[in-house]
Amino acid sequence: MTRTVLVALPLVVFAIAGLLAPVLAPVDPTAVDLAASLLPPSADHPLGTDQLGRDQLSRILYGAQISLAVTAAVLTISLTVGVITGTIAGYLGGRADRVISRVVDMAVSLPGMLVALAVIGVRGPGVVNLIIAMSLWAWAPYARIARARVAGLRGSPHLDALRLLGASPARVIGRHLLPPALAPCLVYASTDVGSIVLGVATLSFLGLGIPPPYAEWGQMLIEGRPYLASAWWLAYPPGIAITAVVFASNLLGERLAGDDERPSILRWVRPTARRRLADHVPTAAEGDVVLSVQDLSVGYPQRVVAEVSYEVRRGQVLAIVGESGSGKTTSVLAPFGLLDPSAVATGSATLGSGELMGLTPHERRLVNGRRVGVVFQDSLAVLNPLRTIGAHVDEAVRNAGRGGRRAATRRVTEELLRLVGLPDPAALARQFPHQLSGGMRQRVQIAIALAGEPELLVADEPTSALDVTVQAQLLDLLGRLRDELSMSMIVVSHDLAVVSRLADSVAVMYAGRIVESGPLTTVINDPGHPYTRGLLDAVPLPGAVPGTRFRTMPGRPGAGPDDSSGCAFAPRCPIAVTACTNDRPVLKVLTSAATHRSACSRGGA
Numbered sequence: 001m002t003r004t005v006l007v008a009l010p011l012v013v014f015a016i017a018g019l020l021a022p023v024l025a026p027v028d029p030t031a032v033d034l035a036a037s038l039l040p041p042s043a044d045h046p047l048g049t050d051q052l053g054r055d056q057l058s059r060i061l062y063g064a065q066i067s068l069a070v071t072a073a074v075l076t077i078s079l080t081v082g083v084i085t086g087t088i089a090g091y092l093g094g095r096a097d098r099v100i101s102r103v104v105d106m107a108v109s110l111p112g113m114l115v116a117l118a119v120i121g122v123r124g125p126g127v128v129n130l131i132i133a134m135s136l137w138a139w140a141p142y143a144r145i146a147r148a149r150v151a152g153l154r155g156s157p158h159l160d161a162l163r164l165l166g167a168s169p170a171r172v173i174g175r176h177l178l179p180p181a182l183a184p185c186l187v188y189a190s191t192d193v194g195s196i197v198l199g200v201a202t203l204s205f206l207g208l209g210i211p212p213p214y215a216e217w218g219q220m221l222i223e224g225r226p227y228l229a230s231a232w233w234l235a236y237p238p239g240i241a242i243t244a245v246v247f248a249s250n251l252l253g254e255r256l257a258g259d260d261e262r263p264s265i266l267r268w269v270r271p272t273a274r275r276r277l278a279d280h281v282p283t284a285a286e287g288d289v290v291l292s293v294q295d296l297s298v299g300y301p302q303r304v305v306a307e308v309s310y311e312v313r314r315g316q317v318l319a320i321v322g323e324s325g326s327g328k329t330t331s332v333l334a335p336f337g338l339l340d341p342s343a344v345a346t347g348s349a350t351l352g353s354g355e356l357m358g359l360t361p362h363e364r365r366l367v368n369g370r371r372v373g374v375v376f377q378d379s380l381a382v383l384n385p386l387r388t389i390g391a392h393v394d395e396a397v398r399n400a401g402r403g404g405r406r407a408a409t410r411r412v413t414e415e416l417l418r419l420v421g422l423p424d425p426a427a428l429a430r431q432f433p434h435q436l437s438g439g440m441r442q443r444v445q446i447a448i449a450l451a452g453e454p455e456l457l458v459a460d461e462p463t464s465a466l467d468v469t470v471q472a473q474l475l476d477l478l479g480r481l482r483d484e485l486s487m488s489m490i491v492v493s494h495d496l497a498v499v500s501r502l503a504d505s506v507a508v509m510y511a512g513r514i515v516e517s518g519p520l521t522t523v524i525n526d527p528g529h530p531y532t533r534g535l536l537d538a539v540p541l542p543g544a545v546p547g548t549r550f551r552t553m554p555g556r557p558g559a560g561p562d563d564s565s566g567c568a569f570a571p572r573c574p575i576a577v578t579a580c581t582n583d584r585p586v587l588k589v590l591t592s593a594a595t596h597r598s599a600c601s602r603g604g605a
């Protein structure tokens with residue numbers, strides 16, 4: 001920190017000197033006194049005088065003012081245009097991103113000085129034209145940096161969570177993408193100060209920048225050039241000033257880039273705007289089934305999920321289990337429009353009496369975060385590291401239409417944090433995500449998900465990253481919420497043992513399809529599909545005889561639902577016969593329970 005201040009010192013000194021030039025300068029920098037022409041440094045003129053008898057110290061001080069004012073104007077315009085353009089390109093992605101990126105690439109590859117010369121050649125010299133010319137040269141790198149940063153954030157769970165909370169695109173861009181895009185741009189700007197000061201001086205040196213009689217460092221250099229041998233005090237001071245600013249700016253940029261890319265100013269970025277409360281769409285009709293998904297297929301464009309159907313009943317927990325890549329997350333997020341924009345989903349999904357597929361973004365915001373809450377696995381990725389826990393929950397409360405004045409919103413926030421079993425909610429609300437344990441962060445995610453008092457909670461691998469004790473506590477919390485709030489839940493997990501603690505019913509997925517579904521106890525005690533049997537053999541379940549050896553499943557998970565016409569599990573199946581590789585089995589009701597279904601042509605495990 002001390003070193004950073006030292007490195008930035010010449011910049012700060014020149015900025016202060018420029019600001020205080022009217023006070024510090026001994027005389028008017030344009031006052032001509034031919035009788036005092038070319039005087040060497042003395043007590044009256046500490047840096048001597050030029051050929052017209054003008055005081056060099058006063059001209060250096062006013063030169064700082066002009067150089068830094070022009071630089072500040074160019075930086076403000078370039079940063080604003082560049083960061084906004086890059087952020088929008090990164091956010092939109094696809095064709096818009098490609099077009100904007102090509103324009104930015106062209107702008108970056110053009111020689112900046114030639115662009116500036118062309119603009120000034122057409123428009124003529126002058127301060128305003130100089131600023132326009134320099135800005136046209138300087139904006140593109142900011143756009144490129146911001147675009148790269150935002151494109152990297154585009155698919156992050158943190159943004160999915162925001163969309164789920166009902167945040168509008170303007171809010172996502174303004175509050176959650178612009179600040180992280182701005183951070184590396186500010187670091188780059190600290191280096192850019194030097195280039196712009198040098199550019200202004202160069203154009204003035206060529207007679208195309210700040211016109212005489214204004215004192216400008218580049219202008220002073222050209223005026224002092226003929227006297228390099230006889231009057232060294234004309235060219236050296238502006239040369240040293242330019243060099244010091246350029247050096248300081250480059251060193252500062254390097255230091256900041258070497259730190260955490262997060263200039264401290266951004267730590268002060270806090271939410272301010274209050275979202276206008278939107279009306280709810282009609283709530284689900286009272287009935288047993290809360291969510292019904294039928295024949296869901298999803299492609300990117302290759303199909304990753306096919307003909308998936310499931311139902312969630314009021315106050316019940318449906319577990320969706322299967323190996324990694326089997327399509328669990330896709331199947332539960334697709335109805336809420338939370339997949340990558342490139343995903344194409346077909347089928348139907350009704351929440352209460354309302355169809356979810358094909359909702360407009362506005363309609364979706366009235367469902368997501370209000371009637372449905374989602375908890376993701378990676379709480380560190382979902383929570384914005386720059387914002388406090390309180391700010392996250394406050395935002396969810398406001399998005400859900402339950403916010404009021406700041407203090408009232410915070411009261412709801414503290415209530416939610418208490419509800420999920422977090423101690424001292426007032427103090428916790430002031431902490432940042434990294435200050436909490438993984439289990440506490442998951443509780444915060446649950447508090448955020450509960451902000452809209454949802455009918456349905458979707459938890460995607462909510463305990464996978466936690467140790468077993470914390471895992472058990474969280475599952476107990478979900479169970480308590482289900483019982484106390486009569487909430488319906490979908491819990492996604494690759495671990496049957498985890499969900500057996502909580503679920504009422506289960507759907508087992510393999511290679512993008514549901515291969516077995518039914519009441520949890522029935523599926524566990526009497527699995528109908530050899531894949532479910534394999535999963536059960538591979539995990540410790542309550543009641544297992546001590547000393548039981550767990551068996552692993554041979555082979556690798558199937559890639560996708562379109563792999564072959566036969567059963568996707570056949571290559572790994574211990575009871576497969578030739579017919580299994582020819583015909584794809586469909587889900588059939590098993591006799592053990594009307595709701596117990598399995599897709600195995602051998603008739604069971």
Ligand SMILES: Nc1ncnc2c1ncn2[C@@H]1O[C@H](COP(=O)(O)OP(=O)(O)OP(=O)(O)O)[C@@H](O)[C@H]1O
Nearest residue numbers: 300304322323324325326327328329330331340494
């Ligand atoms: N944006 C995407 N583009 C292309 N394919 C994708 C995309 N997102 C997911 N997939 C593919 O869809 C398939 C299903 O993924 P999904 O995340 O639903 O599986 P999962 O069972 O939840 O796995 P995990 O437990 O690892 O999250 C995978 O093969 C995955 O590679």
